[in-house]
Amino acid sequence: MSAESSVAEENGARTDKAAEWPLPDLAQMQHWTWLIGRMQQKMLEFGLKGLGATPGTLATDKLAMPAMPALPTPDPAAFARSQESFWAESIALWQRFLDPAAAAAAAPDRPADRRFAAPEWQGHPLFAMIRQSYELIAEHMLKGVDTLDGLDPQQREQIRFATRAFVDAMSPSNFAGTNPQVIARTLETGGENLLKGLEHMLGDLERGQLSHVAEGAFELGRNIATTPGQVVHETPLYQLIQYDPTTPKVRTVPLIIFPPWINRFYILDLNPAKSFIRWAVEQGLTVFVVSWKSADADMAGVVLDDYVKAQIDAIDTVREGLGVEAVHAIGYCVAGTTLATTLALLEARGQADKVASATFFTAQVDFAQAGDLKLFVDDAQLDMIRQLSAENGYTDGRYMALTFNLLRGRDLIWNYVVNNYLLGEDYPAFDLLHWNGDTTNLPAAWHLAYLTDLYRDNKLIKPGAVTVDGTPIDISRVRTPAYVQAGREDHIAPAESVWKITEHFAGPLRFVLAGSGHIAGVVNPPSAGKYQYWTNDRKVRSFDAFLRGASETKGSWWPDWLAWLLPLSGEEVPAKRARIPGKGRLKAIEPAPGRYVRMR
Structure with missing residues (x-):
């Protein structure tokens, strides 16, 4: 058989095969024509709207993807x-x-x-x-x-x-053409999934941010951040919230929580079942939480010193308001880095006894092994961040959201592209995803200094290399009892990096490795019965040695933390007068969660 006849026979076979597919009837042709027309109309409307948009509205206007270095010649x-x-x-x-x-x-x-x-x-x-x-x-x-x-x-x-x-x-x-689930859904719905997905995509482009949850699904104070309390102190940088006691007696030493200002504080108060704040209150602790203000143009010059002074101000406010000598302090992520700086400053000033204990949630002080975020701190990346914040004096929170999403792009970007844009699925009502998209802006000066001085140059571990409020600090002199928690699968603050706190502090320490990552490893209430944690009571010199000798315990590490904290918490006192928000020296300003957490 010649090549020509073989090709002709193959083409004939294809023709016969194609004949098996029924031609669309008039109604189907009208439907697909309507669908294509509606999609074109929506894109046209979006394009016209974009032409009149103000700078910063569209994702492509102000947000940029991290640049890839030039490729050298391969070996x-x-x-x-x-x-x-x-x-x-x-x-x-x-x-x-x-x-x-x-x-x-x-x-x-x-x-x-x-x-x-x-x-x-x-x-x-x-x-x-x-x-x-x-x-x-x-x-x-x-x-x-x-x-x-x-x-x-x-x-x-x-x-x-x-x-x-x-x-x-x-x-x-x-891609729609190579994903069998998308193809099946498109045929099943007559393309409605693509029309709905296009609406989702255009909405995200207008917001300049990938959506994970339907707009309006959650409302602060209604179905998230619902633990009762009052804002009892306010500065231009933060609000201080005191929570209502739920036990007849409370421990003498109160607890103040410093969440990261990169995110909203209610990660620790998502709902009653997940709330670390509510749980801590139920354990007989007087709980305060700092709610940081999202940066605006007036905060362009805010730097590390300002956040350290804010932490000290909050500590002193609680001490004076309750008439106690010391507080317990928790620092989460970047606020934990700052808490370490605060402790070093108090130590240098002879005031370390203001803090009875310090707890660190996934926090770093030594950035030598800080993970993939170190890839964003070369000169090109820092110049890009400087340009992004030059106009307003702050870094748009959407840029930070994009950066963190890129660290787990498969799960936090492309998974939602497929579900939301291609399959056209409804957004899930998931409080954690709502919090993840509730971005905050960062002061430009602080953001650049943080990435340069700590992530790039690792100055915090060098005695005297960092000066705060005119005082050189040395974190190796910190003797405050510390509880250090890390997440085994943490991609933002890797566990081996968090471990390094134990190599620099001079006081008694307990290191605990929790299952899961940066969020789920922390927000893991005992009632959930999820994950596990590892401890090692022997003195070891490395993270690997800790792992080799660690004992695993099923469930949440929160009870372990409480067992460590209570012996340092003093006697029980009646939960009245100053222990009730607004009933002592600290007067109620507004109900929790306050207005700062609502500011954009």
Whole structure:
């Protein structure tokens, strides 16, 4: 048989096969024409609206993706080996595709990937081929980073991060034409999913931020941040909230919580079942929480000194308001870094006894192993942040949200692109996701100094390298009893980085490693019965040694923290007068959660 006749026969077979597909009737053609017209209309309306938008409204106007470093020349020998391996595996892949009977046995085992959980990715020859081709290319692109010459470790990790982000973006699961679930949903709904997804996408473009939860699903004081209390003190930088006692007696030493100003404080008060604040109150503690103000133009010059002085002001306000000598303090994430700075300043001034104990939730003081966030602190990234904040004097919180989402782009970006934009699913009513999208702005001067002095130059561990309010500090002199909690899967403050607090403080310490990550590892109430934590009562010199000798306990670490705290908390006193918000020296200003947490 000639080549021409073979092609003609194949074309005829295709024609016969295509004839099996029924032609759409008039009603179907009208529907798809209407659908395409509606999508075009929505995009046109959005484009016209964008033309009249004010600067900062659209995502593309002010927010930028982290830049990828220029690629150097690969090492010839390593590149040749990589190419040889790639083509060998490509040929093996095509052989499996051409011999489906042997494909299952020959296919390499890979870890479970939720992007390809639909059975078609495994069982349908075409989609299995698409998936395996993507996995092969992705694997070799990431391996190719190791073949590049002339890179220092920071540059190599930046390129690896950017390559991984690109690989995740190019997954066939992210495109309507190559995702079998999207194709099935489109046929099932007559394309309504794409129309609904387009509405979601255009709304997000207008907000300049990827949405995870439907707008209006949560309201502060109604179904989130509901623990009863009063704002009892206010400065231009923060509000201080005191919570109503729920026990007849409380411990003498009160507790003050410093949440990160990168996020809203109610991560610790999402709902009654998850609220660390409510739980702490129920344990007989008098609880105060700082609610930071989202930065505006008036806060352009706010720096580390201002946050340290604010923490000291809050500590003194509680001490004087309740008539006590000392407080317990908790610092979460960046507020924990600042709390360590505060403790060092109090130590230098001979005032360390103002704080009876310090607890650190996923906080870092030594940034030598600070994880992927260190990839955002080279000169190019810092210049970009400087430009982003030059106009208003603050860094738009949406940029920070994008940065944190990029650290887990597969889960926090592309998962929602597929669900919200392609499948057109309704947004879930999930309080944690609402909090994640409730961004705050950061003072420009503080943000740049924090990234430069701490993340890049790691000055906090160098005695005298950081001066606060005119006083050089040394965190190695901190003797305050400390409870240090880290998350085993934390991608923002890696556990081995949090551990380093134990290598610098001079006082008694307890280190606890919680299951899960930066949020779920902290917000894990005992009633949930989830995860676990590890402790090691032996004196060890490294994080690896801690892990080797650690004992695992199922459930929440909160009771372990309480057992550590209570012996330092003094006697019980009646929960009356100053222990009730507004009934002592500290007068009620407004009900919790206050107005600062609502400011944008």
